[in-house]
Amino acid sequence: MDRQSVIAIVGSGAVGGYYGARLAQHGCNVHFLLRGDYEAVRQNGWVVRSKHGDFQLPAGSCNVYDNPAKMPAADLVVVALKATANDQYQSLIGPLVKEDTTILTLQNGLGNEERLAELFGADRVMGGLAFVCINRIGPGIIHHMDYGLVQLGEYSRPPGERLRSLAELWLSCNIKCIALQSLRRGRWEKLLWNIPFNGLSAVMDMTTDKLVAEEKGTALVRRIMDEVSAIALTQGVTLDEAMIEDKISSTRTMGAYRTSMHIDRTSNRAMEVEAILGNPLKVAESVGVKVPCLRMLYEQAKAIDASRAIGERER
Amino acid sequence: MDRQSVIAIVGSGAVGGYYGARLAQHGCNVHFLLRGDYEAVRQNGWVVRSKHGDFQLPAGSCNVYDNPAKMPAADLVVVALKATANDQYQSLIGPLVKEDTTILTLQNGLGNEERLAELFGADRVMGGLAFVCINRIGPGIIHHMDYGLVQLGEYSRPPGERLRSLAELWLSCNIKCIALQSLRRGRWEKLLWNIPFNGLSAVMDMTTDKLVAEEKGTALVRRIMDEVSAIALTQGVTLDEAMIEDKISSTRTMGAYRTSMHIDRTSNRAMEVEAILGNPLKVAESVGVKVPCLRMLYEQAKAIDASRAIGERER
Numbered sequence: 001m002d003r004q005s006v007i008a009i010v011g012s013g014a015v016g017g018y019y020g021a022r023l024a025q026h027g028c029n030v031h032f033l034l035r036g037d038y039e040a041v042r043q044n045g046w047v048v049r050s051k052h053g054d055f056q057l058p059a060g061s062c063n064v065y066d067n068p069a070k071m072p073a074a075d076l077v078v079v080a081l082k083a084t085a086n087d088q089y090q091s092l093i094g095p096l097v098k099e100d101t102t103i104l105t106l107q108n109g110l111g112n113e114e115r116l117a118e119l120f121g122a123d124r125v126m127g128g129l130a131f132v133c134i135n136r137i138g139p140g141i142i143h144h145m146d147y148g149l150v151q152l153g154e155y156s157r158p159p160g161e162r163l164r165s166l167a168e169l170w171l172s173c174n175i176k177c178i179a180l181q182s183l184r185r186g187r188w189e190k191l192l193w194n195i196p197f198n199g200l201s202a203v204m205d206m207t208t209d210k211l212v213a214e215e216k217g218t219a220l221v222r223r224i225m226d227e228v229s230a231i232a233l234t235q236g237v238t239l240d241e242a243m244i245e246d247k248i249s250s251t252r253t254m255g256a257y258r259t260s261m262h263i264d265r266t267s268n269r270a271m272e273v274e275a276i277l278g279n280p281l282k283v284a285e286s287v288g289v290k291v292p293c294l295r296m297l298y299e300q301a302k303a304i305d306a307s308r309a310i311g312e313r314e315r
Numbered sequence: 316m317d318r319q320s321v322i323a324i325v326g327s328g329a330v331g332g333y334y335g336a337r338l339a340q341h342g343c344n345v346h347f348l349l350r351g352d353y354e355a356v357r358q359n360g361w362v363v364r365s366k367h368g369d370f371q372l373p374a375g376s377c378n379v380y381d382n383p384a385k386m387p388a389a390d391l392v393v394v395a396l397k398a399t400a401n402d403q404y405q406s407l408i409g410p411l412v413k414e415d416t417t418i419l420t421l422q423n424g425l426g427n428e429e430r431l432a433e434l435f436g437a438d439r440v441m442g443g444l445a446f447v448c449i450n451r452i453g454p455g456i457i458h459h460m461d462y463g464l465v466q467l468g469e470y471s472r473p474p475g476e477r478l479r480s481l482a483e484l485w486l487s488c489n490i491k492c493i494a495l496q497s498l499r500r501g502r503w504e505k506l507l508w509n510i511p512f513n514g515l516s517a518v519m520d521m522t523t524d525k526l527v528a529e530e531k532g533t534a535l536v537r538r539i540m541d542e543v544s545a546i547a548l549t550q551g552v553t554l555d556e557a558m559i560e561d562k563i564s565s566t567r568t569m570g571a572y573r574t575s576m577h578i579d580r581t582s583n584r585a586m587e588v589e590a591i592l593g594n595p596l597k598v599a600e601s602v603g604v605k606v607p608c609l610r611m612l613y614e615q616a617k618a619i620d621a622s623r624a625i626g627e628r629e630r
Contacts, residue, residue, distance in 0.1 A: 217618030
């Protein structure tokens, strides 16, 4: 993987836009597939306001597309779709795939690599966990507030030469990244926080600080984390008590944080319910682990999402 | 019990104000204990806008008090406090009680009669379930929109002469009421609706129609109702499947209904969490019935209530 490699960014919201723009800024051969912001970026390029320094990619220097059929086949496809759009994997990614294409998903939750592996073959698939505080503040305008680390892992394999060369390229483009020995472990460790905090904050319409401000909310967060760690254990991943306490106490210091599902709910957009809650629940059910809180959280989130969808149909 | 009997209304919000004003309108000897609306009612009396015809009780004809020590001992104390104020039973009701005083609580949820019985003796205690659509729309101004039935029962006893004479008096004052053979059964039947719909609507910030608009929300409501009916069974009360289906389908026809807990949450007021969720949960725990959904609902509601209380202290 080098600066000549064709990199396709599929789903250019805040995450796809930010990482793609960083790669392009440092001379990579990046091709953006956009939907809503296509016209804005085609006309004005990308505008990134970053804590590491603002930069722009002028319109002429951006390769932007509204249709994957018009794009070149890619050496690397970076998937940054919202997980609610995963039913479009085939139509959006299929046209970009050639024999040796690598597919890297930076999406939230569980089940993304699995589905990509089913569709395009497990060997192509890599996963990345993006720890970044980022917002799309207007069409083609991204605000990078903090962090930026990407934990990279191979799907169902230890990291090898491919991952090393990808990490090297990204590091040379000012993207901090590290290799995960086990992507699966990384996913479950992130879920340990995402399931209770994304779930409860969205369902209860509360910022994360309030969920752990007092005893009852904290007890509930802890019980959900216990359920997540019970599922993870069946997947060969140990998430211990100390880790749970760390996640709770660090959340207390984060201030009034709004999770992605919470923002989606209050913005009346589809929430990533299946990726963050539903797929972990399916794993629990398939191995017979009892997770009554996760199950209720999932049903609460589904009810909210379904009532939003009904509202959309009625409009 | 007759028109000369001294009737004290303790907690004169919408429910206490409405029923007290009805009794006074028909010549009963009613004494109102008020807090927030004391000045307004002292100066302007009660204003009731009712579907049965508007009426007023002029200032001069209302006996209003801001302190129970100034009130006459009562033949009947009608308790219409919000259940979150039950720690004030002794100070508010104590001064009104003489040897043969009857105490009737019209409050929501579980545990009110039990606590009154502990403090003042079980023989005095009666309970009433008010099915009424009513709002306080301004200081001393009540809007009675619909219904009005009160189901009256004796605490831990079948109905007798006392209940008959009270019901007769209220009926003569245009208050529809019926006698419950078992107050306990009445309470649990009301909880069968109140626990899922008050609980979920408040915790998820959704009107009741949306909770049962689609499959997942309905499944969750049904599972909570199953838990309530399992607790009720241990209390000698059978709530069957047909009743559950009735409550769900009638809720679908009620439109965008906002429950009392939901209104309290969105108005940033204390919710009746213990009366509606916490006390039934305590019963479940004391008899060893597993109620994971009720437990989670309770903790969610407590977390919301506690974060509001923290906000209040910080202001």
